[in-house]
Amino acid sequence: MTIFEALNHLAGGGLGGLLTLLENVGKAAPDLKPEADDSLAKLNTALTPEGLSAVAAALPKELGEVLHGKLNPREHPSDSI
Amino acid sequence: MQLTVKGSLWMLAAAVLALLVTILAVLLWAPAARADTEPVLKLYAGANGVWYDGPNGFPSDYEAVLAPRISLTPHLSLVGSAAYGFIHQYTRGGGGARVTITDVNDPNFSIGLGGEYQVSNDHSLRPEEWTSTVNIAWKPWAGKLIIGAQGAYGFDSDKAWATVAARYPLFGAFYQEVNR
Numbered sequence: 001m002t003i004f005e006a007l008n009h010l011a012g013g014g015l016g017g018l019l020t021l022l023e024n025v026g027k028a029a030p031d032l033k034p035e036a037d038d039s040l041a042k043l044n045t046a047l048t049p050e051g052l053s054a055v056a057a058a059l060p061k062e063l064g065e066v067l068h069g070k071l072n073p074r075e076h077p078s079d080s081i
Numbered sequence: 082m083q084l085t086v087k088g089s090l091w092m093l094a095a096a097v098l099a100l101l102v103t104i105l106a107v108l109l110w111a112p113a114a115r116a117d118t119e120p121v122l123k124l125y126a127g128a129n130g131v132w133y134d135g136p137n138g139f140p141s142d143y144e145a146v147l148a149p150r151i152s153l154t155p156h157l158s159l160v161g162s163a164a165y166g167f168i169h170q171y172t173r174g175g176g177g178a179r180v181t182i183t184d185v186n187d188p189n190f191s192i193g194l195g196g197e198y199q200v201s202n203d204h205s206l207r208p209e210e211w212t213s214t215v216n217i218a219w220k221p222w223a224g225k226l227i228i229g230a231q232g233a234y235g236f237d238s239d240k241a242w243a244t245v246a247a248r249y250p251l252f253g254a255f256y257q258e259v260n261r
Binding site (some may be wrong): 008038039042043044045046047051052055060062063066067071072073074075076077078079080081 | 119120123124125127144148150152153154155156157160164179180181182183184185186187188189190191192194216217218219220227230231232244246247250253257260
């Protein structure tokens with residue numbers, strides 16, 4: 001199973017639809033196409049073994065910092081969905 | 082019976098949210114927002130289009146949503162939601178954790194993978210169960226409006242649904258310096 005297939009399963013089969021959504025945004029709104037293309041490129045970068053391994057490697061250290069009461073927040077638009 | 086279920090759902094959601102805010106208020110203090118600070122707690126309001134039968138045609142339902150998030154670390158956040166679906170007239174809520182898998186220092190685009198427990202008063206549409214989510218969102222214009230999408234899967238029901246969302250931040254609290 002590829003990474004895309006694994007994430008697609010987690011998304012209930014909807015990940016392909018999300019990719020299509022990004023592509024359709026670029027087609028429907030030309031002024032948003034650069035952002036949509038940029039987002040697609042970032043998605044492809046994230047969905048690699050190296051990208052996901054880097055996240056997995058960072059999590060234990062971050063969890064340790066939380067347990068020590070150190071918070072280091074970030075702005076992530078996807079946290080609002 | 083139905084009134085009791087509805088009341089219990091909102092009371093539970095309100096109690097959980099109040100508890101989280103209280104814990105953070107005890108642990109943290111909130112300096113005024115400065116450059117390169119980020120609020121730990123942020124509350125968004127917004128709207129969803131939800132497809133229960135596959136992303137074809139018009140949404141199955143439209144929801145009004147309140148969504149708090151607690152950002153703990155660059156990759157890890159606690160997320161929640163309370164929503165009302167207008168067509169099927171249901172209320173639902175949920176909460177869990179989310180991991181950002183894209184650049185954590187990009188405030189305009191992110192993808193997050195989540196594990197969240199869902200509660201609802203319409204179990205045929207939104208069963209009470211653990212779910213996995215894939216969330217993608219970005220700020221397409223200079224400003225605060227966020228647009229995004231979510232694919233979700235219920236582990237008990239084996240159901241899946243897709244959501245397109247718009248969000249706007251209402252307020253933030255408990256600002257912390259961002260250590261990059």
